Amino acid sequence: MAIDKATVLRIAKLARIEVADEATDGLADELNAIMAWVEQLSEVDTEGVEPMTSVVDITPPLRSDTVEAVAPRDDILANAPNAEDGFFVVPKVVE
Numbered sequence: 001m002a003i004d005k006a007t008v009l010r011i012a013k014l015a016r017i018e019v020a021d022e023a024t025d026g027l028a029d030e031l032n033a034i035m036a037w038v039e040q041l042s043e044v045d046t047e048g049v050e051p052m053t054s055v056v057d058i059t060p061p062l063r064s065d066t067v068e069a070v071a072p073r074d075d076i077l078a079n080a081p082n083a084e085d086g087f088f089v090v091p092k093v094v095e
Contacts, residue, residue: 003031003032004028005024005028007028007031011031
C-alpha cells in the first residue's frame with residue numbers, strides 16, 4: 001500500500017494536525033517506510049507462540065473472594081451532600 005500526498009493530507013485532516021504542503025512528501029516517505037516495516041512483521045513465523053499480555057511472565061496476586069460486612073445504606077448516604085430514595089443525587093454532567 002503506497003501512501004501518497006493526498007493520503008497524508010487526509011490522515012492529517014482526520015487527526016486534526018496541520019501539515020505544511022512542503023512537508024507532505026517527506027511524511028509520505030516516512031509513512032511508506034513504516035508500512036514496509038509493518039509488512040515485514042507478517043513474515044515472522046508465530047506458529048505455536050502463545051499470545052501474551054506482558055513481556056514479564058508473572059501472575060498478579062488475587063484477593064480472596066469473601067463476603068464482608070458493609071456499612072448500612074443509611075449511614076453511607078448520611079455522608080452524601082444530596083440523596084433521594086436511597087441513592088446519591090449528582091448534578092447532570094452531559095448536556
